[in-house]
Amino acid sequence: MTTTREAARASTRGYDDLRRLMSLMTGDEKHDAAATSTLDVLWVLYDRVLDVTPETTTDPCRDRFYLSKGHGPMAYYAVLAAKGFLPEEWLAGWATYDSPLGQHPDRVLVPGAEISSGSLGHGLPLAVGTALGLRAQGLGSRVVVLVGDAELDEGSNAEAIQLAGALALANLTVVVVDNASTSYHRPRTIAPRFAHEGWHTAVVDGRDHVALETALSRRVPGRPTVVVAEVEEKR
Amino acid sequence: MRDPRETFAVTAARLVDEDLSVALVYAEISGQYFREVERRHPDRVVNVGIREQLLVNVGAGFALSGMRPVVHTFSSFLVERAFEQVKLGFGHQDVGGVLVGSGGSVDISRGGRTHQSPGDVALVDTLPGWTVHVPGHADEVERSVELAVAGDGRDYVRVVAQQNARAFPVAPGRFHVVRRGEGATVVAVGPMLDPVLAAVEGLDVTVLYANVVRPFDATTLRAVLASPEVVLVEPYLAGTSSRLVADALSDVPHRLLGLGIGTDERRRYGTPEQHLAAHGLDAAGLRRAVAGFLSPTRASA
Numbered sequence: 433m434t435t436t437r438e439a440a441r442a443s444t445r446g447y448d449d450l451r452r453l454m455s456l457m458t459g460d461e462k463h464d465a466a467a468t469s470t471l472d473v474l475w476v477l478y479d480r481v482l483d484v485t486p487e488t489t490t491d492p493c494r495d496r497f498y499l500s501k502g503h504g505p506m507a508y509y510a511v512l513a514a515k516g517f518l519p520e521e522w523l524a525g526w527a528t529y530d531s532p533l534g535q536h537p538d539r540v541l542v543p544g545a546e547i548s549s550g551s552l553g554h555g556l557p558l559a560v561g562t563a564l565g566l567r568a569q570g571l572g573s574r575v576v577v578l579v580g581d582a583e584l585d586e587g588s589n590a591e592a593i594q595l596a597g598a599l600a601l602a603n604l605t606v607v608v609v610d611n612a613s614t615s616y617h618r619p620r621t622i623a624p625r626f627a628h629e630g631w632h633t634a635v636v637d638g639r640d641h642v643a644l645e646t647a648l649s650r651r652v653p654g655r656p657t658v659v660v661a662e663v664e665e666k667r
Numbered sequence: 668m669r670d671p672r673e674t675f676a677v678t679a680a681r682l683v684d685e686d687l688s689v690a691l692v693y694a695e696i697s698g699q700y701f702r703e704v705e706r707r708h709p710d711r712v713v714n715v716g717i718r719e720q721l722l723v724n725v726g727a728g729f730a731l732s733g734m735r736p737v738v739h740t741f742s743s744f745l746v747e748r749a750f751e752q753v754k755l756g757f758g759h760q761d762v763g764g765v766l767v768g769s770g771g772s773v774d775i776s777r778g779g780r781t782h783q784s785p786g787d788v789a790l791v792d793t794l795p796g797w798t799v800h801v802p803g804h805a806d807e808v809e810r811s812v813e814l815a816v817a818g819d820g821r822d823y824v825r826v827v828a829q830q831n832a833r834a835f836p837v838a839p840g841r842f843h844v845v846r847r848g849e850g851a852t853v854v855a856v857g858p859m860l861d862p863v864l865a866a867v868e869g870l871d872v873t874v875l876y877a878n879v880v881r882p883f884d885a886t887t888l889r890a891v892l893a894s895p896e897v898v899l900v901e902p903y904l905a906g907t908s909s910r911l912v913a914d915a916l917s918d919v920p921h922r923l924l925g926l927g928i929g930t931d932e933r934r935r936y937g938t939p940e941q942h943l944a945a946h947g948l949d950a951a952g953l954r955r956a957v958a959g960f961l962s963p964t965r966a967s968a
Contacts, residue, residue: 492733540761547731548759551751557721558756561692561728561736568690568710569732588752591721599713 445514447475453510456523457533463506465664469611469638470578471507473661476644477576477607478515486516489544495573496562498547500555501580501609502536509533509542517544553586555579556606560592563604563656574603574651581622582614596656597629604656606631607648609638613666626658638663668830669805672769675826676700678812679737679767683708689737689816690729694722696740697769723749723766727756730764735816741775742768742784742825750790757821758794764822765815771827772903772928773942776935785928788903791823792881799881800824801857801902804834807878811837827902829858829939835876842884844891845874851896851961852888856880856908859900859948866953870961872898883908885915895921898957902948904928924960926953 445453450471454463477497478484484494499508506526513520518533526533532541536550549555559577566573579589596604608622623633632652636643638661647659676697683689683704691712693701698714705712711734715722719740726738738745745768746753757764768787775782791797798820800811808826814837815822835843842854845864848871855863856877863874873891877884880901888897897912905927912923928946935945943949947956 496731538759548755548761551755553720554724554752554755557724557752558728558731558760560721561725561730562732563728564710564713564725565690565729565732565734568729568734569687571732588720588724591715591718592724595715595718595721595725 447479449514450475450507450510453513453520453523454506456520457506457509457526466611466666467504468507469663469666470501470504470609471510472639472641473578473607473609473644474507474511476641477648478511480641480645481648482576483573484544486544489517492569493571493573496546496559496575498549498555498559498562498575498577499537499545500547500549500559500577501552501583502549503580505535505537508537512542512544518542552580552583553588556589556592559604560596560601563596563601564599566603567601572603574605576605576607576648578607578609581608581610581612584608584622585614593626593629593631597631600630600654601656602651602654605648605651606656606658608658608660609663610660611663611666622660623658631655632657633660634658635660635662637661671802671805671808671826671828671830672697673700674805674808675739675767675769675812675824678809679739680704682737682813682816683711686735686816688734690726690734691737691739692722692726692729693738694719694740694744696744719744719749720752723752724756726764726766727752727760727762730757730762731760735819736764737767737812737816738764739767739769741770741782742787743770743782746787746790746823747784753791754794758796763819765812765824766822767812767824767826769826771825773939774828776937776939776942779936780932780934785903787823787825788880788901789907792907796821797881798822798839798879800837800879802826802837802878803831803857803860803876805830806834807837811879814839825857825903827858829902831858831861835878837878839879840882840884841879842887843876844887845876847891848872849893851894851898851957852892853898853900853957854888854908854912856899856901859902862948862950862953863900865950866957870957872957880908883911883915885911888912888915892916892919895919896961897921898924898960899926900948900953901925901927904930922960924956926956
């Protein structure tokens with residue numbers, strides 16, 4: 433866990449530090465769009481939307497963030513480090529045998545990581561269960577899940593999208609980072625798929641912090657929300 | 668005698684009534700038993716529809732929120748179809764839960780291979796930390812479900828229709844000594860006890876009874892061992908627990924016979940009894956196998 437001193441130092445870090453933090457893992461000065469496709473969504477969530485801090489990671493009332501798309505987690509680790517959940521010193525040795533930071537995050541090892549991911553199509557079904565659990569316990573907190581557009585290929589997501597709509601899980605938000613990476617890409621089909629199952633939908637520029645904050649902060653009574661965050665195509 | 672599956676359902680409903688932290692998640696199957704408890708507790712009793720991948724991960728998601736999930740459908744869909752969800756949703760997330768599978772190996776004999784799950788325990792056995800309950804009586808079903816829900820670990824409860832005349836206490840990690848003899852030791856798992864007792868009548872063997880098979884009670888096995896010969900009789904894939912017997916007796920030259928359901932696909936319907944007989948798990952088949960094992964020369968003559 434982080435020390436108070438580290439947390440204080442972390443609190444001075446901002447969005448402009450994220451690429452430097454990512455460089456500690458990648459060794460690259462510049463990152464292509466694929467490596468940073470989730471970066472702005474993650475930053476806006478932790479900086480402006482989610483009610484969770486390094487001090488409240490076990491508070492039952494905290495907001496939950498589930499990184500379902502566990503691939504390419506450098507941006508996630510950079511944001512967690514910037515926000516003081518984990519020490520910056522951990523970043524350099526990532527994915528080595530003794531590092532708690534793997535190429536897919538492990539909730540048992542990473543402070544602040546709510547789920548272990550990597551195999552696609554698990555985060556959203558888990559989030560449906562957690563949203564039901566929070567609702568059953570009368571807790572007002574919410575669950576936000578990040579999936580990739582290609583991750584929606586996995587049929588398990590279809591099961592979850594249908595049930596969340598049917599059970600009116602208003603405390604559930606899915607953010608789809610859409611870089612058109614699915615092999616059978618059909619433009620503008622993601623939001624309608626969710627809308628068909630009764631979800632509130634929003635499509636925003638995945639690099640526009642104000643638009644992301646507005647869409648991700650909104651909760652609609654009686655309906656789960658999907659925010660499709662469009663970023664540069666992965667080609 | 669009570670029906671084991673209905674006993675599970677009644678027990679689960681009672682536990683949901685009694686404990687606000689218990690959630691029951693199911694996928695249509697057994698819904699006929701859950702109507703009333705679902706009406707009383709719609710937030711904690713959830714039918715996910717015909718969606719088994721979702722079923723298991725919704726249970727795990729409940730656990731991540733701090734609740735104790737009971738997750739139920741037929742074993743074939745719970746463990747075999749949704750195996751990765753069992754592996755990642757519970758074990759890899761490091762949360763607890765109670766999986767209750769019904770149907771087992773032969774309950775749905777007329778349904779064919781799609782509804783038969785002889786491989787469930789072997790699959791769960793590839794994962795660390797699961798307690799595996801194989802109750803052989805409705806009273807044991809009730810006790811296993813109560814114990815599992817009261818705990819915080821990962822429990823798989825295998826509920827099948829076949830039962831023994833007598834119920835034993837449920838104590839994970841402890842096998843029961845049913846009778847002592849000077850010869851071989853026969854370990855009967857769950858509903859295999861009554862056919863085993865009929866099969867070994869007149870033979871000078873020890874019979875152990877296991878209604879919780881993981882953890883495997885190596886201590887009792889070693890303590891009662893007379894001659895170094897062991898026969899395992901399991902109501903799922905033959906040999907599922909053989910490696911645990913081998914581990915328990917790694918310093919003892921011994922012989923081992925693992926009986927259970929075979930891996931070959933029979934493509935037969937009919938009754939559970941016919942299927943058990945076809946796999947040699949009725950009293951007559953077990954008698955032949957045990958006698959042959961204990962007198963190899965005579966059997967081959």
